[in-house]
Amino acid sequence: MTDRNGIKKGYTLIELIVVVALFSLLLAITLPNSAIIRNFNERQELRMIEKDLRQARNKAILENRLIDVSFYVDGNQYIIQYSESEKIKVYKLKSGLRIFHAGTSGFKFNGTGRVGNSNTVALKKSDGRTYHIAVGVNTTEITLREVK
Numbered sequence: 001m002t003d004r005n006g007i008k009k010g011y012t013l014i015e016l017i018v019v020v021a022l023f024s025l026l027l028a029i030t031l032p033n034s035a036i037i038r039n040f041n042e043r044q045e046l047r048m049i050e051k052d053l054r055q056a057r058n059k060a061i062l063e064n065r066l067i068d069v070s071f072y073v074d075g076n077q078y079i080i081q082y083s084e085s086e087k088i089k090v091y092k093l094k095s096g097l098r099i100f101h102a103g104t105s106g107f108k109f110n111g112t113g114r115v116g117n118s119n120t121v122a123l124k125k126s127d128g129r130t131y132h133i134a135v136g137v138n139t140t141e142i143t144l145r146e147v148k
Contacts, residue, residue, distance in 0.1 A: 038095060038096055038126060039125070039127065041094075041095035041096070042095045042096055042097045042125045042126065044095070045093055045094070045095050045097045046097065046123065046131060046144060047144075048091075049078065049123075049133060049144075050133065050142060050144045052069070052078075052080060052089065052091070053069060053107065053133065053135065053142045054142055056069050056080050056088070056107075056109055057109045057113045057135075057140060057142070058113070059088075060109035060110060060111060060113055061109075061111065061112065061113040063111075064111035065082060065111060066082070066108060066109070066110055066111070067080065067081070067082060067088070067108070067109045068080070068081050068082075068083075068106065068107075068108045068109075069106045069107045069108075069109070070102075070105050070106040071099050071102035071105060071106045071121050072099070072102070072105070073099050073100060073101070073102055075092065076092060076093045076098055076099055077090065077091060077092040077093060077099075078090075078091055078099070078106070079091075095126075096125065096126035097123055097124070097125055097126070098123065098124045099121065099122070099123055100122055100123070100124050101120075101121070101122035102119075102121050102122075103119040103120055103121065104117060104119050106119065106121065107119060107135050113140045114137065114138070114140055115135045115137055115140070117137070118134070118135070118136075118137045119134070119135070120132050120133065120134045121133045121134075122147075129146060130146070130147045131144060131145065131146050131147065132144070132145055132147050
């Protein structure tokens, strides 16, 4: 196509190839970064769950009260509470981490920091790796480990 002055308008094939190549390069750079960011956020959530369990145990000891930490597969969330009416924290997992098995739903810390029953909560990352969080009945040790 030409304008009134006889100058051709439009893009050459080389210009179009260069633009497509630049877009492809930008896409190739950003896709791995989004996976890295998602993986980082999932690890942060795993650490936060472990930290929240430690804080719930310590709060139960300090206040000499029963604290319940319940995990819900359906809502992909956990709730830390004194009782049904006194919730301390409600957190819905956001990064792609999923609760896929909660055993007897969670952990109940008594005034000595011990749990009444052993339980394991299983979490799965978006890359398929599985993690277990458990609280020792006698030791009250909270462990987070990858299951292979």
